Amino acid sequence: MAIKDQASRGVSRQVLADHVYEALLIALMDGRLEAGTPVSIDGMARELDVSPTPVREALARLEATGMVRRTALRGYRVAPLFTAAELADLMDARLVIEPANAFMACGHADADLTDQLSQAIEDLKAAPRGPSFAEFRAYWEADERFHRLIAEHANNQFLLSAYNALGGQVQRFRFFGGLGVTDADFAIAEHTEILRAFEAGDADLARRKMIAHIEGVKQRSQHDSEVHDSEVRS
Amino acid sequence: MAIKDQASRGVSRQVLADHVYEALLIALMDGRLEAGTPVSIDGMARELDVSPTPVREALARLEATGMVRRTALRGYRVAPLFTAAELADLMDARLVIEPANAFMACGHADADLTDQLSQAIEDLKAAPRGPSFAEFRAYWEADERFHRLIAEHANNQFLLSAYNALGGQVQRFRFFGGLGVTDADFAIAEHTEILRAFEAGDADLARRKMIAHIEGVKQRSQHDSEVHDSEVRS
DNA sequence: GAATCACATTTCCTATAGGATTCACCGGCC
DNA sequence: GGCCGGTGAATCCTATAGGAAATGTGATTC
16 A cells, blocks of 8 residues: 555556556565565555555566576475576676677667767766675666667667576676675776767677677676675675 | 475475466467457456456466556556567667676586587477477577576576566467478577587687577578568568 | 547556475484 | 474455546537
């Protein structure tokens, strides 16, 4: 009820399951729901002050994103956190999909796209880089927006679906939730190079710059994960 | 031992939502649920003789596959059929992901994998090629199994997710549901070439053969869709 | 004849209740 | 001490009911 009263005034009416979905997503990214912990349907319903039915529907949708796993008759639990090896796998998968996105999107690039990409980079520069969730979120959002813009402008719904399937992006956020942003300067520079390629209309260059960017992210994240591990163990 | 038999095999009892999910999937592929038609929650519940709750959960899962679309407060309806252009997009997306899968899987190939791939090809040869659903299904299953085996052996859960996101494979089936198999001989030959590359352990060759295969599928499907269109118009 | 409004039906959405299953705890037994 | 079985609580799963919204129908009005 409280949730419904809070935000059902938008232009497009949302149903309760949508709010539950978003609440769960926030809790997942926030770290309130830690990896491995079970997510009780009834319990979450009590906590959000709704009935179990919308919670059940929201969890069924969330399962497709890989954020939670379900076992019949045993319920849902938060998906385990990434290991360093899995993080490397994620980057390898991005290396397969995103350069292709960049190449294709360059063919459909216009001033509107480059403007939005430029804006995403500016937001990246302006975003705070602290370790807290609230600060990190703005940075992550701008980064995600940059890559998503390119994926959307590839003009191929299936490649976009494939990109979305890599929603582990969100989990990546969780992985570094306690670490903050450490490679902002590198990322900004690499994003700018990609933007230059788009402005020049050089699709092949855009692809190469995307490869360079993700490989950079991969290497830096591997280093960060080692730091993270040592901190956890200390 | 015997008591744990059921649990150890991972065949935890299926709940009603799982059955509804499969029933919907069959109805979708079968053509009983035509593109664009609404899928009423209550109506489907009556038809399957269950309550609306499991139906709702099954549809929430199905939405992630792209087979149905949902509008808040208006319900679900079957996703529109592919146009020829979208079919080409699907093949382009496969051209991005599957050659990479083949390349990586070749690094993890063993006798077990090549045996299973060989079996999939044999099943493809043996499958009937009639236009009816029951016949087509065996062919489609063997084809899907071949590609899925490679995707799974790439040993990268994210690439596998991306491949799964291309579940439009199923919709591709629907697109040609009334047409039957027309390119079996080509497909079998191309699959065999890919298998040869795996047996030789030549990852780069496997990638190139996968590219050749999907490009072949793309071209042939474009031709078939023209035939299909002319038949529909006649 | 076309647009509009009222009304009835269908459908979606949410809450609630109860049966079935799993899990956690605890006492008994080898 | 370790293993086994029973009991209670928590949880999942399904069915049902009712309010809210959307759709379809028919009559009225311009």
